[in-house]
Amino acid sequence: MPKNKSITNQKTKTIKKHRTTNSAKKNSRVNQQIENKISNDKIKLYFYGAAKEVEGSCFLVEYKNEKILIDCGIHRDIRSQINAQPLPFQAEEIKAIVLTHAHIDHSGLIPFVYKNGFRGKIYATPPTIDFCVLLWEDAYNLMEDAAETQGLPLLYTREEMNEALKLFSPSPYYQEIQISQNISFIFYNAGHILGSAIVLLKIKKDNGRETKIIFSGDLGNPFNLLLPDTDIISEEADYCLVESTYGDRVHEDAEIRRELLEDAVEEIIANRGVLMIPVLAVERTQEILVELNELVVHHRVPLVPIFMDSPLAIKVTEVYQKYLDYIKIEAFKFVSNGRGLFNFPGLTFTLTTEESKAINAVPPPKVILAGSGSSEGGRILHHEKRYLPDPHSILLIVSYQAENSLGRRLLEGASEVEIHNETVKVNCRVQQITGYSAHADQKMLLQWIKELRFRLKKLFVVHGEETAANTLAQKVRDNFGIFTEVPNHGDWVELE
Numbered sequence: 001m002p003k004n005k006s007i008t009n010q011k012t013k014t015i016k017k018h019r020t021t022n023s024a025k026k027n028s029r030v031n032q033q034i035e036n037k038i039s040n041d042k043i044k045l046y047f048y049g050a051a052k053e054v055e056g057s058c059f060l061v062e063y064k065n066e067k068i069l070i071d072c073g074i075h076r077d078i079r080s081q082i083n084a085q086p087l088p089f090q091a092e093e094i095k096a097i098v099l100t101h102a103h104i105d106h107s108g109l110i111p112f113v114y115k116n117g118f119r120g121k122i123y124a125t126p127p128t129i130d131f132c133v134l135l136w137e138d139a140y141n142l143m144e145d146a147a148e149t150q151g152l153p154l155l156y157t158r159e160e161m162n163e164a165l166k167l168f169s170p171s172p173y174y175q176e177i178q179i180s181q182n183i184s185f186i187f188y189n190a191g192h193i194l195g196s197a198i199v200l201l202k203i204k205k206d207n208g209r210e211t212k213i214i215f216s217g218d219l220g221n222p223f224n225l226l227l228p229d230t231d232i233i234s235e236e237a238d239y240c241l242v243e244s245t246y247g248d249r250v251h252e253d254a255e256i257r258r259e260l261l262e263d264a265v266e267e268i269i270a271n272r273g274v275l276m277i278p279v280l281a282v283e284r285t286q287e288i289l290v291e292l293n294e295l296v297v298h299h300r301v302p303l304v305p306i307f308m309d310s311p312l313a314i315k316v317t318e319v320y321q322k323y324l325d326y327i328k329i330e331a332f333k334f335v336s337n338g339r340g341l342f343n344f345p346g347l348t349f350t351l352t353t354e355e356s357k358a359i360n361a362v363p364p365p366k367v368i369l370a371g372s373g374s375s376e377g378g379r380i381l382h383h384e385k386r387y388l389p390d391p392h393s394i395l396l397i398v399s400y401q402a403e404n405s406l407g408r409r410l411l412e413g414a415s416e417v418e419i420h421n422e423t424v425k426v427n428c429r430v431q432q433i434t435g436y437s438a439h440a441d442q443k444m445l446l447q448w449i450k451e452l453r454f455r456l457k458k459l460f461v462v463h464g465e466e467t468a469a470n471t472l473a474q475k476v477r478d479n480f481g482i483f484t485e486v487p488n489h490g491d492w493v494e495l496e
């Protein structure tokens with residue numbers, strides 16, 4: 001985790017204020033007690049991740065020497081040295097972690113925090129806990145591989161990771177859960193991935209007032225096929241931290257994205273090509289599967305071999321099947337094939353390496369879904385190496401492509417790329433459909449923020465690259481007149 005990079009004016013002001021207070025303390029013991037009491041009744045909020053970037057979500061809230069974390073994520077490029085930086089807080093002082101969802105950029109640093117002495121509870125919804133078991137294991141395997149092949153450090157041991165998993169406390173939506181005498185929270189549905197949550201944190205202060213802070217986590221796309229719509233928080237809140245991944249963009253709507261997917265399938269069938277779809281294991285895979293299910297069972301596309309070539313995504317899909325009550329009823333009506341959401345003619349799950357290799361023997365046309373979502377590893381690389389040079393094939397990008405990832409370079413029109421130390425020509429068509437994003441777009445974010453406009457003292461725009469975050473912040477100021485800030489990494493503020 002990076003060290004504090006910069007200090008805002010607000011922080012400078014706060015530090016100054018403390019210096020004045022310090023000199024006053026020398027003069028009067030009474031004053032000291034009063035000052036201590038005032039300062040003690042303030043809430044401090046630290047931005048330790050996802051500030052002007054989409055990585056490593058981590059926010060620390062401190063009140064009366066009690067410290068809790070909202071999310072504790074890692075940089076998704078597991079090889080990044082950023083992850084090996086010393087923690088900016090004392091892990092053993094953290095009383096609890098409230099986790100919005102399982103994606104590793106929100107949860108992946110928890111085993112490292114455990115290693116450094118954290119022994120508190122981790123509050124999360126039941127699907128989030130199941131996903132963490134799978135996603136942490138996957139991250140550990142990648143880290144172990146990088147340690148063996150590139151000599152990179154292991155951040156924690158498998159034993160430490162397993163011990164951290166024991167700290168989870170299953171916490172359902174809509175129930176107020178008491179962390180301590182002063183601090184409680186409620187999870188709402190964020191509609192981003194199965195079990196994802198918005199956190200409403202409540203802090204009872206000594207002056208009798210209650211301060212409420214909303215942490216949006218990652219907010220979902222309203223066109224999500226599987227999850228109920230993102231909750232609009234009707235309870236009054238004083239502060240809000242909102243994500244801004246797509247703060248400067250608007251997605252295609254559901255009908256257009258379906259037609260684009262349908263056209264892509266039809267095109268590779270006509271051209272006898274391969275449709276490669278790099279997918280994230282959680283949510284995007286399941287949504288695309290349901291979409292393909294609908295296209296196949298309603299005869300909108302001819303029957304074609306479709307391979308789900310990701311062991312992780314296969315296991316994640318099993319978690320979806322375990323928590324069907326978290327899935328909206330419309331999803332079942334949408335496919336109505338009698339075989340379930342993730343089972344339809346032509347679909348094959350390839351769990352083992354041998355099964356995966358056997359896909360090569362199936363002649364085109366065929367559709368292959370595989371990880372990783374931004375082509376930074378995983379089985380998709382084998383298929384890309386084989387079919388990127390094929391002018392009849394299509395690489396269909398359906399998820400966010402992080403800066404400097406292979407997927408981003410392909411999206412930006414690279415004519416050749418390096419895969420497994422080989423130069424690969426790109427002759428296939430590279431197409432993007434943004435409508436399958438698991439994140440709300442600018443329009444949806446503004447709608448969600450709008451409901452909070454009369455009550456908020458301040459909105460902090462986080463979890464977005466700088467342009468996206470600044471664009472959303474400006475839109476919020478233009479439309480709703482809310483005080484809005486885009487914090488830097490390491491900034492902290494005092495809340496009333």
Ligand SMILES: [Zn+2]
Nearest residue numbers: 101103192218
């Ligand atoms: Zn997420």
